[in-house]
Amino acid sequence: MRDETDKTTTDAQMTIRQICDAYDVTPRALRFYESKELLFPIREGQKRLFTRSDRARLKLILRGKRFGFSLEEIRQLLNLYDxxxxxxxxxxxxxxxxxxxxxxxxxxxxxxxxxxxxxxxxxxxxxxxxxxxxxxxx
Amino acid sequence: MRDETDKTTTDAQMTIRQICDAYDVTPRALRFYESKELLFPIREGQKRLFTRSDRARLKLILRGKRFGFSLEEIRQLLNLYDxxxxxxxxxxxxxxxxxxxxxxxxxxxxxxxxxxxxxxxxxxxxxxxxxxxxxxxx
DNA sequence: CGTTCCCTTTACGCGCACGTCAACTTCACT
DNA sequence: AGTGAAGTTGACGTGCGCGTAAAGGGAACG
CATH class of the missing domain: 1.20.5 (Single alpha-helices involved in coiled-coils or other helix-helix interfaces)
Known part of the structure; x- marks a missing residue:
């Protein structure tokens, strides 16, 4: 059980709303991407916290979409990046x-x-x- | 042999099956594109005959799709080409x-x-x- | 304490781009 | 005349990518 939040990564963690504002996506979309295993935000209690890695992946997701790739194709591509x-x-x-x-x-x-x-x-x-x-x- | 067929355009008119084989699309897709006013095959009786123009448009449709354009966006683009x-x-x-x-x-x-x-x-x-x-x- | 937010899950709904029958007609061939 | 292949028009079904309530948790504020 970890009782303390990791201070070294705190600045890299963003709430769902911050992500939505920053990348112009809806909460629903982010949860959907998580359900399809394209994103893996960590949990603090119930709430999602998106790491730097998630944001990098999100950028690739949005880019992939613009080129007509399906989420499944994007998921396979993302695997290469980590x-x-x-x-x-x-x-x-x-x-x-x-x-x-x-x-x-x-x-x-x-x-x-x-x-x-x-x-x-x-x-x-x-x-x-x-x-x-x-x-x-x- | 019907003598009323125009020899100069006969080679430019193809049946739905020929189009399907040549461009790797289904009849259903072609009829769907027609219903959405992306293609305008002429009719010989009931049957559709796809002209040179239709094939040019179809190429653009398929290309557009590969880039994630919607059919409606593609339709607007096609208007420019004729x-x-x-x-x-x-x-x-x-x-x-x-x-x-x-x-x-x-x-x-x-x-x-x-x-x-x-x-x-x-x-x-x-x-x-x-x-x-x-x-x-x- | 209640109210206000923001977040959560669950679940149903929707638009797009067709797929998939069903029920014909038309044509070619035997 | 019969049979089959290919085409036709509906009409309903499907997968994707979310949208949109519905119902509730938790913390912050007056």
Missing amino acids: ADDQHLTQLEQTCVIARERLVDMERRRNELDLAIEELRDQLKWGEEKVASLKTQEN | ADDQHLTQLEQTCVIARERLVDMERRRNELDLAIEELRDQLKWGEEKVASLKTQEN
Whole structure:
């Protein structure tokens, strides 16, 4: 039974509300991520305290979401980022997943580059058309 | 053989099954996209025939999905790609949306570049750890 | 003491993007 | 005429990612 809070890590622990304000997420989402084992906040009594590690993971979660990764895919990725305590075979498997993800992300970037170029061209065309329509109108 | 088919566009019209095989989507998905006004296959009797335009749009749909865009967001984007027949105010509004999307996509690309670098580093670290664990083991 | 917050769990609900029947029609082939 | 393959329109079901009450605990304040 530990009766004292650890002073050395206190500054790294944030309440659920602080996290919500800082990262623009809802309490519900954070609890949901915990239930899906993407976050592991420690407990002080009933209340959750989010550590530095949790915040780092949360950043990766939010980023992953922006790229259309599912929470399950993100969970697998997160394992790579704190794989310190994993066994050899587990770590090797994590690396395999990471390599796949890396290839996937590189493919996405190429696609994204292409999409950006196309959209730029299309936008340019649209703006020119707007301009021609405006001069033609008067 | 029906003599009324236009030989010049026949190769541009594909049945739902051909589309499904070519783009790895289900009939259900294609009908769903049509119901949400992302695709506009022409009808020969009851059957849908997907034109070149539909296939171009489908490519953009699938790409958009990979980046986590909703179908509604994709629909708005698609409007830019065949905005020929739009009115001035409508076209201007489309351009506004396109500019927002463009900024968004460029921000995503920067994030993706960062994420790729981080994952690369992490993977390198993991592979080194695997190597050290293997030599240490023997 | 009661009230006000903030937090908790439990549980049901919802929008999206389809999947999955069910019940046809239409066409090709035998 | 019969059979089968492929297409059609509803209508309901499903998994994900939470939203949203409902009901309650605990501490802080007047």
